[in-house]
Amino acid sequence: MIGSLLRRSPLRGLLASSTAAPGSAPTRRSLRPRRAEPPRNRPRFLIAVGLFCAIYGVIGARLVVWGAISNPVDLFQTSGIGGPITRPDLVDRNGEVLATDIKTASLFAEPRRIVDADEATEALMTVLPDLNPKVVHARLSSKSGFAWLRRELTPRQQQEILALGIPGIGFRTEKKRFYPGGPTAAHVMGAVNVDNQGIAGMEKYVDDSGFRALQSTGFASNGDLEPVKLSLDLRVQHIVRDELVAAMAKYKAVAAGGLVMDVETGEIIAMASYPDYDPNSPGDALKKENLNRISAGTFEMGSTFKIFTTAMALDSGKVKVTDIFSTTPFRVAGFTIKEFHGKGRPLSVPEIFEYSSNVGSAREADLVGIDGHKEFLTRMGLLSKVKTELPEVAMPTQPKVWKKINSMTIAFGHGVSTTPLQTAVAAAAIANGGWYIPPTFLPRTKEQADAMKVRVVSQQTSDEMRGIFRLNGEQGSGKSANPPGYHVGGKTGTAEKVVNGRYSKDSRFNAYVGAFPIEKPRYLVLTIIDEPKKEEGKYAATAGYNAAPMVGNIVRRAATFLNVKPDFGDTGRQLLVSY
Structure with missing residues (x-):
């Protein structure tokens, strides 16, 4: 049996060679190499490799998905690495800062790490009592990985919350928009939301002009954006708003507004509406009384429309500056057109303007005709929405069908509602030689303005209107708007x-x-005042007693900043020589 086992055993050759006599040559069988056999564990190796590749493939795929699809927690984490979004500063024409970003802390929670939501809520309420406890508790007790609790904390609030030592509570450094001038230029600046995104005014214009795209691509977080320069002059802006505040108190009005515009370039140097709001706390911006009445409100502008009626009549060629019109009241379509304070005699074209004759203006419009009247106001931009950078611009209103009575009442300012801004722009076109120049809140050179201006009235009409303007400023209803030396x-x-x-x-x-x-x-310069009361000692509460003095005060205070030197005539020159 042993012999048979040895004959079948693989050890047989090895045993034979080991038992050979010493010194004898090895047999051929003992030197033959063994045939290679495949390892028995090869399938297991392939399975292990496959599992390894599959596991790491899943991990890689998840990384790709996490990189391509975001959620609030991811955004929070990645934005924390890249830094908070930085907006470009807004500066006035002289480089004075109107809006800038400052760092602030915002409070967040990681609810999964909150040990006791009840205790954490009570602790936070001791520092932030204005929070809604139900909302806070619901967020702290949720199963989410991240929840905002309060944005834009003060440094003191942050320190007090840190002292509470609540696990799962943290802070994120964010950027908050800060307006050094407070409400000084509120309606021009606009506002941003809690995520530092422009939602009104020039802040929204900046976002709509490309900054929002920079935000979305991540290029807005490096803090290297150039400031956006506006056409405003902060000094003049302060003066305008200061005069509005004073006029509101003096005349017990419900609202007031004003602007200063460069008639050669269309730049808005200052624009304010009061009541206003502080853009550092923009919640009040939505209050009805804080409406931007200069560009976002429409009003019947009264006898200021006689500027355009007179210019239209002269520019049509049907009326000469020396023509005389009857001012006798007359009826049209069942309505009587009469004077507010009639002179009881015919008036020349300059006198119609100076004495603000309703009847004379209506007769001027009647000579031009309904179609000509409507075309002229359209040409002046008074019947369409004014185009400018500011988003808050209202659409004017007009009759659906113009009849003769409509044309006649519109001639003296009843029947069409426009914004004060477009009234000012159209009046500037009458005064600057007859060129319509779109308004802008950005710097614009004279050459740039010349390239876009459009002639709307002739040079002769503009010259004649300036003479009529001066007459009314020196001896008409505009005398109180004419401070010595500045000829308004x-x-x-x-x-x-x-x-x-x-x-x-x-x-x-x-x-x-x-x-x-x-x-x-x-x-x-344009001023408006809504529902003023009669000043003590004055005859009435008409514009000559309130709106005109407001313009005079603005000119007197702002002319130096606008590089307009006073001219006191020969008497003034003689005084200067004597000194």
Whole structure:
């Protein structure tokens, strides 16, 4: 049996060679190499490799998915690495900062790490009592990985919350928009939301002009963006708003507004509406009384529309500056057109303007005709939405069908509602030689303005209108808007407001439009005041007693900053020589 086992055993050759006599040569069988056999564990090796590749393939795929698809937690984590979004500064024409970013801390929670939601809620309420405890508790007790609790904390609030030592509570450094001037230029600046994105005013314009695209691509977080320069002059802006505040108190009005515009370039140097709001706390911006009345409100502008009626009549060639019109009241379509304070005699074209004759203006419009009247106001931009960078711009209103009575009442400012901004732009075109220049809140050179201006009235019409402006500024209703040395000419407007479907004699919307120096206008100033009361000792509450003095005060205070030197005539020159 042993022999048979050895014959079948693989060890047989090895045993034979080991038992051979010493010194004898090895047999051929003992030197033959063994045939290679495949390893028995090869399938297991392939399976292990396959599993390894599959596991790491899944991990790689998940990384790709996480990189391509975001959620709030991912955004929070990745934005924390890249840094908070930085907006470009807004500066005035002289480089003074109007809006900038500052760092602030925001409070968040990781609910999965909160040990006791009840205790954490009570602790946070001791520092932030204005939080809604139900909302806070719901967020802290949720199963989410991230939840905002409060954005934009003060440094003191952050320190007090840190002292509480609540696990699962953290802070993220963010950027908050800061307006050093507070409400000084609120309606021009606009506002941003809690994520530092522009939602109104020039802040929204910046986002719509490409900054939002930079935000989405991540190129807005490096802090190297150039400041955006505006056309505003912060010094003049302060003066305009200061005069509005003073006028509101003096005349016990419900609102006021004003602007200063460069008639050669269309730049808005200052624009304010009061009541206003502080863009550092923009929640008040939505209050009805804080409406931007200069560009976002429409009003019947009263007798300021006689600027355009007179210019239209002269530019049509059907009326000469020396023509005389009857001012006798007359009826049209069942309505009587009469004077507010008639002179009881015929008036020349300059006198119609100076004495603000409703009848004379209506007769001028009648000569031009309905179609010509509508075409002229359209040409002046008074019947369409004004185009500018500011998003808050209202659409004017007009009759659906123009009839003769409509044309005649529109001639003296009843029947069409426009924004004060477009009224100022159209008046600037009358004063600057007859060129319509779109308004802008960005810097614009004279050469750039010349490239886009459009002639709307002739040079002769503009020259004649400047003479009429000056007459009214020196001896008409605009005398109180004419401070010594600056020669302001323009037109007042006192419009009765519509109350319960009827014009009310006790509720007025007053305005004044003036250009200076009227010999060769460079700037136009407009003021409005809503429902002013009669000042003690004055005859009435018409525009000559409130809106016009507001313009005079603005010109007197701002002319130096606008590089307009006073001219006191021969008497002034003699005084300077004597000194």
